[in-house]
Structures are given as C-alpha cells and as structure tokens.
Amino acid sequence: MAEDRWRVLVPEPMDEAGPESIADVADCVWYDEYDGREQMRADIGRFDAVVVRTFVVDGALLDCADRLKVVSKHGAGLDNVDVEASTEAGVVVCNTPDVNAPSVAEHAMTLLLAVRKRIRVADADVRGGTWDRTKYTASEVRGDTLGLFGSGSIGGEMAALARGFGMDVVFYDPYLPAGEGPLGATRVETTDDLFGCSDAVSVHTPLTDETRGAISTAELDALGQDGILVNTARGGVIDEDALVAALDDGTLAGAGLDVFAEEPPDADHPLFSFENVVVTPHVAGSTVEALERMSRGAAANVRTVYEGRLPETSVNEVDVGE
Numbered sequence: 010m011a012e013d014r015w016r017v018l019v020p021e022p023m024d025e026a027g028p029e030s031i032a033d034v035a036d037c038v039w040y041d042e043y044d045g046r047e048q049m050r051a052d053i054g055r056f057d058a059v060v061v062r063t064f065v066v067d068g069a070l071l072d073c074a075d076r077l078k079v080v081s082k083h084g085a086g087l088d089n090v091d092v093e094a095s096t097e098a099g100v101v102v103c104n105t106p107d108v109n110a111p112s113v114a115e116h117a118m119t120l121l122l123a124v125r126k127r128i129r130v131a132d133a134d135v136r137g138g139t140w141d142r143t144k145y146t147a148s149e150v151r152g153d154t155l156g157l158f159g160s161g162s163i164g165g166e167m168a169a170l171a172r173g174f175g176m177d178v179v180f181y182d183p184y185l186p187a188g189e190g191p192l193g194a195t196r197v198e199t200t201d202d203l204f205g206c207s208d209a210v211s212v213h214t215p216l217t218d219e220t221r222g223a224i225s226t227a228e229l230d231a232l233g234q235d236g237i238l239v240n241t242a243r244g245g246v247i248d249e250d251a252l253v254a255a256l257d258d259g260t261l262a263g264a265g266l267d268v269f270a271e272e273p274p275d276a277d278h279p280l281f282s283f284e285n286v287v288v289t290p291h292v293a294g295s296t297v298e299a300l301e302r303m304s305r306g307a308a309a310n311v312r313t314v315y316e317g318r319l320p321e322t323s324v325n326e327v328d329v330g331e
Contacts, residue, residue: 015057020049020064027304038166058311068094079314081307088216096325103320105306107162109294113289114166116293117211117241120265123287124237130284156207159214165191204231216243229255237263241293246271253279
C-alpha cells in the first residue's frame, strides 16, 4: 500500500460522492481551480491519478505525467484515452462499464418511442398553435422486432425493456461466447441478418477500429423504410453521411441519436433538418443515480491502485505492486 497521500485530478464536473469517498488517502483537485483544460494538462506532472469523463489522455499528456499511476474512467467508453500509450507508460486504465446501464437503456427506449410516436413533430405543432389529432397516427412497437447491435450490460437492460413492451429481441455480437446473451433474445450471426429482420436497431457497442462506420448504406437499406435506428453508444459507429442519405430519400423511417461522430456537432448539422430525427446531447447515462454510481466506481478504482492492486475493470496489464 502507498504510504503517502495521492493527488487526484478531477478535470470535469462529477458527483462529489466519489472524490469524498477517497478523502482519507487522496487530495482531489477540481477543474474549477484552473483556467481551462490546457492549464490542467500543463499541471498533470504533480498528479498520481486522474478521473476522466471526456478529458483526453493522449501520448503528449502522458509524456508529462511522471507521477501518474492510474487513469480512471467515469463511464465505460475509452475512446478519449490512449490505452496503448498508457500501458507503455506503466499507467493503469480502468473504467466503470456497467453502472449506467439502466439509465442508458431507458434513454434508448425513450428515443425509440419518441421517433415511432412522432413526438417531436406533435410537440412542436401544439406549441405552435396547431391541434390536429389526425396528423400523428403512429404504429405500436408491440409485436415488432428490436435488433441489438452489440449486447453487454446495456444491451441486456434494453432487451428487458423491449420485452416489457411486447417486442421480440434479436442481437448481433461476434465477441460474445456462444450460449451467452441477453435473456430472451435470439442471436443472429451477421449484420445482414440483424438489420434484415429488425423493425428497429439499437446500437450498444464501443467505438473500435472494427466498429467505426460499421453501420452504413447496406445496413440502413436492410433496415428499410419502416425502420428506426437508435444510437446511445458512440457516434462514430454510424456512417453519418449514409444516415443523412437514407433519411433524405426515405430509405429509413427515422432515428434517435444521443451521440455524434464529432461532439458537439455543428449547429447546422444536416441531421438536424429532419423532423423524424430526435436528438439529445450525449446524456443517456446522465441520471442522478448513474452519475453517483460512476463517480463512486471511478474513485474506488483509484483506491484499489493506491492499495497496490489492479482493479477488476482494468483494460490493460500494468504492474502496480510497488
């Protein structure tokens, strides 16, 4: 176990419960003590740990982080952390992959229902003085098939919600061992099968070299003109140009998006021009309950490394025994 107190950088807003839980072993320095991220990056050399949400940990930062021992992610996705460079620098990288699953799944189902029920258009019309009960006829989701592109804990939660609405559930996840998957969901072996048999597809996969742009023209064509695409994972999984084209020519019924390839997206992003697209600002996991769980989990991982152990959610192998 380390004998000296650690310094922990908290470069972004988060629930205070986590940092408070390690106050006996660490002094947490918060983002509001700095004049922006560049000043924080310049000061990284005096910290033993950093708890990140979107704060970027790259090779340039690690070159200046002589004391750094652990990068603890407040959340699951690690596309803002250079894991390979961290490993080379002897820095543990860990995350909190399951704790926001209920929140993200609820948000994904909300987006699906909002698109299917044409909530965006109806809300805008009523606020604008139009009251037309014949304009917004929509279809039920009961009896539809929901496809999960990726499973994992969030996919499992989404499957449970979908079954509650009377939907059938299929999933595609080539990394999941045979025989495993969300309860009550049927596995399909190809993306063609997934998009071809689904009325809606919800994305629940991390952004990797293999998944970047994985959903493009062929997949959207297979989903079809009555299909809905929902993404609460990472924007880069979807080829946004292909999605715009599919919406523009009526290949797709609509989309619900919490994430984008570039965040924040430009104010004139072409996806914003479609009435059948519902968007939110990457907040699917940002419920009161999930934010506290992620904060506590990220802090607990810092404590584990402080005590000379490797967290169960570490994504790299680093010697922490010193």
